[in-house]
Amino acid sequence: MSNGSFRTQLGRKAKTVNNTLRRLLAAQAMINTDMKKALRYTLEAPGKRVRSALVLWCCELVSGKANRNAQIAAAAIEMVHTYSLIHDDLPAMDNDDFRRGLPTCHKAFDEATAILAGDALLTLAFEILASEIDNPSTAVRLVGELAQAAGPAGMIAGQVADLKAEKTKGTKKLLEYIHTNKTAKMFRCAAAMGAICGRAKKNQFDHLCEYGLKIGLGFQISDDILDVYGASSHLGKTAGKDAKAGKTTYPSVVGMKKSKKLGEKLAGEAAAALKPFGRKADTLRQFATALLERTK
Numbered sequence: 001m002s003n004g005s006f007r008t009q010l011g012r013k014a015k016t017v018n019n020t021l022r023r024l025l026a027a028q029a030m031i032n033t034d035m036k037k038a039l040r041y042t043l044e045a046p047g048k049r050v051r052s053a054l055v056l057w058c059c060e061l062v063s064g065k066a067n068r069n070a071q072i073a074a075a076a077i078e079m080v081h082t083y084s085l086i087h088d089d090l091p092a093m094d095n096d097d098f099r100r101g102l103p104t105c106h107k108a109f110d111e112a113t114a115i116l117a118g119d120a121l122l123t124l125a126f127e128i129l130a131s132e133i134d135n136p137s138t139a140v141r142l143v144g145e146l147a148q149a150a151g152p153a154g155m156i157a158g159q160v161a162d163l164k165a166e167k168t169k170g171t172k173k174l175l176e177y178i179h180t181n182k183t184a185k186m187f188r189c190a191a192a193m194g195a196i197c198g199r200a201k202k203n204q205f206d207h208l209c210e211y212g213l214k215i216g217l218g219f220q221i222s223d224d225i226l227d228v229y230g231a232s233s234h235l236g237k238t239a240g241k242d243a244k245a246g247k248t249t250y251p252s253v254v255g256m257k258k259s260k261k262l263g264e265k266l267a268g269e270a271a272a273a274l275k276p277f278g279r280k281a282d283t284l285r286q287f288a289t290a291l292l293e294r295t296k
């Protein structure tokens with residue numbers, strides 16, 4: 001992230017998320033000790049926590065504070081995101097050895113443990129929504145949003161298309177489909193979950209969802225750019241992999257200059273979606289810019 005004070009704000013939110021994750025995992029008395037080790041290893045690795053922070057900020061924006069439901073929802077989306085990274089790093093997928101500055105789960109443990117740790121995080125996310133959210137209708141809405149974003153018409157659809165597109169000549173249309181499904185829908189989901197926990201009005205909910213989708217797409221474009229320019233040691237994951245694998249990315253399809261322009265355009269559109277909230281949404285505006293200017 002670029003801006004110092006903004007980084008402090010994100011750091012505070014990350015701390016809240018980390019505490020909730022630690023508490024929820026510690027409360028799981030029935031988990032096998034080895035599995036718990038793998039879950040703790042991947043969950044406590046230094047992820048940026050951008051999706052979970054977004055849940056907390058959106059709840060704060062519409063209700064004045066990031067309440068307990070938002071903290072649970074933030075932990076749930078972080079679990080699903082972490083599962084997706086564990087599975088994405090497996091040899092059958094992106095086959096990576098390095099994530100969040102550490103050996104990937106299948107390298108630190110073994111492949112079977114990594115598959116099961118991913119499965120465990122995915123299911124645990126829904127368990128905590130079902131058991132910890134204080135109101136059944138809120139829980140059902142949160143479960144629905146998360147399942148849709150991560151499921152076969154969301155993140156999985158994006159991953160399937162991404163793998164299929166490797167070493168083909170991608171089009172802008174295909175690229176938008178992949179990035180929207182693989183990445184942007186999870187950001188939209190984070191905004192939606194925060195809005196639901198804060199009891200947002202329909203109009204507020206819609207604006208926050210639009211904001212989430214735009215910054216999510218912008219985030220993936222900056223991820224594509226960082227893969228070209230970034231250093232593995234700084235990114236905490238292997239840089240330069242997209243080109244090697246023949247991935248369909250924004251720089252490979254539209255070029256670097258246009259990719260940067262598009263990222264800026266999306267950040268502008270995301271900020272415009274926050275208009276009804278006025279200055280109260282300044283943190284989210286800063287977030288849109290910071291995601292674009294990030295260096296990891």
Ligand code: GRG
Nearest residue numbers: 047048049084085087088100155156159183223
């Ligand atoms: C569905 C079987 C199955 C696997 C999931 C969709 C998917 C496969 C993986 C997605 C992994 C991926 C590379 C998504 C692109 C989005 C992205 C840039 C992820 C990295 O997110 P960051 O930068 O990571 O927020 P940290 O480590 O900071 O949390």
